[in-house]
Amino acid sequence: MSSMESLADLMQDELKDIYDAEKQLTKALPKLAKKATNEQLREAIEQHLQETEGHVERLEQIFERLGMPAKGKKCEGMKHLLEEGNDMIGEAEEDATRDAVMIAGAQKVEHYEIASYGTLRTWANLLGHTEVASLLEESLEEEKQADQKLTSIAESFVNAQAAEEAEEEEEAPARGRRTGARGMRQSAADRGRVANRGRR
Numbered sequence: 001m002s003s004m005e006s007l008a009d010l011m012q013d014e015l016k017d018i019y020d021a022e023k024q025l026t027k028a029l030p031k032l033a034k035k036a037t038n039e040q041l042r043e044a045i046e047q048h049l050q051e052t053e054g055h056v057e058r059l060e061q062i063f064e065r066l067g068m069p070a071k072g073k074k075c076e077g078m079k080h081l082l083e084e085g086n087d088m089i090g091e092a093e094e095d096a097t098r099d100a101v102m103i104a105g106a107q108k109v110e111h112y113e114i115a116s117y118g119t120l121r122t123w124a125n126l127l128g129h130t131e132v133a134s135l136l137e138e139s140l141e142e143e144k145q146a147d148q149k150l151t152s153i154a155e156s157f158v159n160a161q162a163a164e165e166a167e168e169e170e171e172a173p174a175r176g177r178r179t180g181a182r183g184m185r186q187s188a189a190d191r192g193r194v195a196n197r198g199r200r
């Protein structure tokens with residue numbers, strides 16, 4: 001087998017992998033959006049869901065151009081990234097902390113996609129599939145933009161809020177840590193009362 005033939009095989013495998021990964025994401029992102037507290041974060045996830053559906057369609061165009069059936073191959077990498085993200089989200093008790101964890105997980109997902117699309121675009125160019133390469137480039141750019149948007153949301157809101165929540169827990173350790181999740185909810189309610197008192 002020539003090296004170009006094996007590169008073509010590698011590209012086919014990688015296309016099937018990212019196709020399955022994108023399909024997993026079209027199922028995971030709506031659930032993630034529901035769990036987001038920060039409005040900007042929820043909108044960003046919803047917008048990226050639409051883009052993700054576009055990535056699936058773009059891959060189907062690529063399969064057609066390459067004369068391949070549009071069929072994925074289980075992407076274990078994405079499966080485990082999503083499982084790990086879900087576990088971490090499940091452990092976060094405060095809203096802003098959960099949002100911060102969600103952003104961290106989503107950025108890991110974006111970086112996986114960026115690596116895949118970057119590699120695929122390079123391989124497509126090497127194999128002379130320039131139109132396929134430019135389709136891949138379009139998805140690559142959207143993944144990079146999604147990643148940057150998540151960074152700016154994290155920087156502007158969520159991390160500051162999460163740090164504040166952690167600080168408040170530090171200041172009121174007896175109350176906050178009393179009974180785990182229930183204690184935390186209780187302390188959030190207390191904070192609400194204190195805040196309301198301040199306003200009167």
Ligand SMILES: [Fe+2]
Nearest residue numbers: 022052055113
């Ligand atoms: Fe994507």
Ligand SMILES: [Fe+2]
Nearest residue numbers: 110113143146
């Ligand atoms: Fe993405």
